[in-house]
Amino acid sequence: MVKSTVKVVIRTRPTANFASKNLKLDLEKKTIEVFIPKDSTQGMINNQQENWKFKFDDFLHNAPQEEVYNICGQDIVRSVIEGYNGTIFAYGQTGAGKTYTMSGGSQNYKFRGIIPRAISQIFREVQNKPEFSFTIKVSYVEIYNELVYDLLSTIPPSEQAGSIMIQDDSKYGIVVKGLTLVMSTSEEDALNQLFEGETNRTIAEHKLNKSSTRSHCIYTLHIESRSRVESSEKVVFSKLNLVDLAGSERTKKTGSEGLTLTEANFINKSLSYMEQVVIALSEKGRDHVPYRQSKLTYILKDSIGGNSKTLMVANIWPEPEHMEETISTLRFATRMMRVSNEITINVE
Ligand code: ADP
Numbered sequence: 001m002v003k004s005t006v007k008v009v010i011r012t013r014p015t016a017n018f019a020s021k022n023l024k025l026d027l028e029k030k031t032i033e034v035f036i037p038k039d040s041t042q043g044m045i046n047n048q049q050e051n052w053k054f055k056f057d058d059f060l061h062n063a064p065q066e067e068v069y070n071i072c073g074q075d076i077v078r079s080v081i082e083g084y085n086g087t088i089f090a091y092g093q094t095g096a097g098k099t100y101t102m103s104g105g106s107q108n109y110k111f112r113g114i115i116p117r118a119i120s121q122i123f124r125e126v127q128n129k130p131e132f133s134f135t136i137k138v139s140y141v142e143i144y145n146e147l148v149y150d151l152l153s154t155i156p157p158s159e160q161a162g163s164i165m166i167q168d169d170s171k172y173g174i175v176v177k178g179l180t181l182v183m184s185t186s187e188e189d190a191l192n193q194l195f196e197g198e199t200n201r202t203i204a205e206h207k208l209n210k211s212s213t214r215s216h217c218i219y220t221l222h223i224e225s226r227s228r229v230e231s232s233e234k235v236v237f238s239k240l241n242l243v244d245l246a247g248s249e250r251t252k253k254t255g256s257e258g259l260t261l262t263e264a265n266f267i268n269k270s271l272s273y274m275e276q277v278v279i280a281l282s283e284k285g286r287d288h289v290p291y292r293q294s295k296l297t298y299i300l301k302d303s304i305g306g307n308s309k310t311l312m313v314a315n316i317w318p319e320p321e322h323m324e325e326t327i328s329t330l331r332f333a334t335r336m337m338r339v340s341n342e343i344t345i346n347v348e
Pocket of ligand 1: 014092093094096097101105315
């Protein structure tokens with residue numbers, strides 16, 4: 001077992017209306033200072049603190065997608081190929097750029113996000129390891145209102161209720177039972193599954209009358225490698241979880257955007273359970289971590305405090321009107337950096 005703390009990278013959404021009176025970025029020192037006048041009308045901030053200073057592992061300000069991948073994706077993907085579990089997830093308020101970061105802009109190849117780039121790196125790098133035989137499968141789940149949907153199943157999401165179970169296996173860690181795993185033999189295969197899942201998600205959105213910013217999505221690459229040289233039957237297996245979380249804004253604001261209270265409550269609950277898990281891990285160590293309170297925290301048990309190299313991209317939208325969410329994201333991100341995982345190569 002090796003200790004590996006969760007890395008946190010802040011990414012700002014580019015904007016012409018940058019909150020220069022409220023935010024001071026020092027890209028060299030990787031710090032961000034936030035100033036809020038005491039008479040601010042922004043709820044939670046009022047009467048609390050005027051100045052905050054945060055330091056993170058890295059800062060991506062007006063960064064192109066390629067740079068984002070080089071900093072956030074490359075190393076984790078490489079260690080997943082070696083047999084470690086990995087997780088990259090995007091956190092932040094709706095509109096801050098989580099989907100842009102994870103999936104990317106569809107218009108142009110150079111705008112593709114972390115998921116397609118990770119797929120590409122994996123298939124490229126396994127080709128350079130002819131001494132191993134790799135089997136790569138993909139799965140794609142969505143968590144919406146505390147139900148887990150299999151986005152690659154032939155059964156439409158609206159008819160899947162209850163078919164998925166999350167289990168904690170002593171050998172494999174978290175296993176999602178009943179989930180469709182699709183064998184992928186090429187980058188194109190794995191990308192097709194990603195698009196297939198996105199399409200199913202969109203269809204379900206219309207059927208259930210829901211909005212994609214209200215659900216959590218996890219695209220996972222499951223990798224098995226067998227040595228062709230060693231005489232032993234050793235199999236190394238690992239997973240790469242790529243997670244696009246629902247918007248972290250609170251009910252007050254989501255309500256005003258016309259979303260249902262039930263949805264907002266589920267989101268607030270699962271993200272606040274995630275906060276509770278992170279607080280438990282960052283303050284009290286490993287005892288009594290409330291993973292089972294929600295599907296999201298249970299599915300991400302290996303990723304947060306378990307056997308996984310994990311990186312969180314905290315997306316912020318640095319405009320004056322989003323200071324409350326920005327501070328809330330930066331505070332959560334600071335806690336996340338205190339979470340220490342213990343990683344090991346999984347050998348069968
Ligand atoms: P979220 O998933 O957090 O709700 P999105 O990724 O959908 O946010 O981003 C909201 C909008 O901002 C989209 O139109 C997206 O293309 C744009 N956007 C976000 N981040 C960037 C960025 N770094 N560069 C260019 N456009 C961005």
